[in-house]
Amino acid sequence: MSYLTITDLQKHYDSYHALRGINLDISEGEFVVFVGPSGCGKSTLLRTIAGLESSTGGSIELDGRDITEVASSKRDLAMVFQSYALYPHMTVADNLSFALRLAKIPDAEIQEKVRSVSASLQLDALLERKPKELSGGQRQRVAIGRAIVRQPKVFLFDEPLSNLDAALRVQMRLELARLHKKLGTTMIYVTHDQVEAMTLADRVVILNAGQIEQVGTPLELYRQPNSRFVAEFIGTPKMNLIAANKIVRHEDSLAIELLGQQINFPANRLKGPLPDSVVVGIRPEHMSLVEEGGDLSGRIELIEHLGSEAYAHLQLSSDQTIIIKAPARTELKDGQEVSLKIDISEVILFNENDRVISVIPEEV
């Protein structure tokens, strides 16, 4: 049963078509993350849902009510902004209670709500402070508290963690995930950070140039992207892409020539017609180093040590480099010649229109 339904939503600015027909169903209690590169329309989509931007076509329905033309103050949504947007001259307590006071809720009830929210977010000791006397993380919690205290139908988050430092971001991410578990309220979250998207979301919506590129659980998007865009966007380091021009179709396999060497791709995993040329996508962790008889070979250009693991940049030919994942305490050296074995079950093929033409086998 869909809770928030977006149908063919359009947004035109003067000469710019920002949202090109968005269709999306969100269930109650779901944590949905909009992710995409800058300018893809994810913030516009969120602001249109919030009513801060008017749509130029299509409709938004929340809990059975058409809210497309409803003022944002009447939509029963709460939003957490990137800059937190706390009211600077009000204390934390006043910030938290602002919406309730406007709604003319009795004082006792307001105090009770503010008290319980501030307790759950560890803001009790800060209630009399002004926003400028708070640290970034505390401001963030006040902004979240201000949204929670109203008990809205949907929470909207507009890149809420991007102003925090790395350590705090990880911590707040965890707190948000806990909060969602505890409240069970529908949440929509915009970010350009795919790690946030992957870790927080029940479902991820990937946007590109004002359109939805793919919707799915984080793992679906990772293992079975629809397009080259999604494949490249999700995953760090990026998926390796190697163009292959010579493909020979055998009875139950495709012989694909990759930089002079041949790999065999099971034919039953192909969907749709076989194009003349394909792009082969392999994630860094789906290749392993072998002594000899590998599918690819190259020279190590650079090794990045991350402590828990290492990434080796390999020069395969003059114009093709790839990244592979290696164990943390690798023996590899710069300039070394290595041979690679590809895990063929995780290989993805793209056609010349960057659409995926392979399916991933069922999990074993």
Place this chain on the structure above:
Amino acid sequence: MKRSITRLLMAPSVIMLLVWMIIPLSMTIYFSTIRYNLLYPGQNNFVGLMNFEFFITDPGFFPAVSNTLILLLSVLIITVVLGVMLSALIDKPFFGQGIVRVLLISPFFIMPTVNALIWKNMMMNPVYGIFAWISQSLGLEPIDWLSSYPLMSVIIMVSWQWLPFAILVFVTALQSQDTEQKEAAQMDGATGWHIFRYLTIPHLARPIAVVVMIETIFLLAVFAEIFVSTGGGPGYDSTNLAYLIYNQALLQYDVGVASAGGLFAVLLANIVAFFLIRAVGKNLTV
């Protein structure tokens, strides 16, 4: 060593400022204690506080002090209230916004004398004035503003002159107001009035304090508008302290009494400044 170089380098400007301030002030103090009437040259004997006594017992003194304060407060209230309202109105984009802004700000570039002449001859004149024409076309008796409501006429002129300054400051301040805060308030269920009341006004607290202080400095010494339009009259109805001092020095040729008046004006300015800074100055530290 380093310290003395710093002092040496600062010396010219500090000395300049001191000379600029100290010499006129000490001369005024000196003149205020001697008999110094331009009609009786050479009789410059020391008279103690007699000049002060003459100034304070002058029939124009109390009207001048109260007119000065009424003028100051009225213009402050008019420019701040109207300024905030107009700035909030022209903050949102609309067709012709640029032209409207320029028009609203342009009175500030007009000289006080010209301003007073325009109001005197084109607006408030009982025969040719636009106000008279409006009254007549409504079938009413035209009002002779300058003689019937002299102080109010001056207040109108000075407000017209200073409203643009307030608008200029407030419009700039409004542009620095965070849009996300307004949007957050909107999401919190705030109407336009709520946003104005709970976000915009507090945001403007500091600019308002600045406008009040700067305007106070200039409004205590309004002169040109009075000189050109009402000439302080009728009687003392539109005479303020600055005009009374001018009256003493250059119409009654008594520089001694005028100097005493000047010192009294300094005193008054300090008293007003003391209360104003206590009232609005705390906004500056927020």
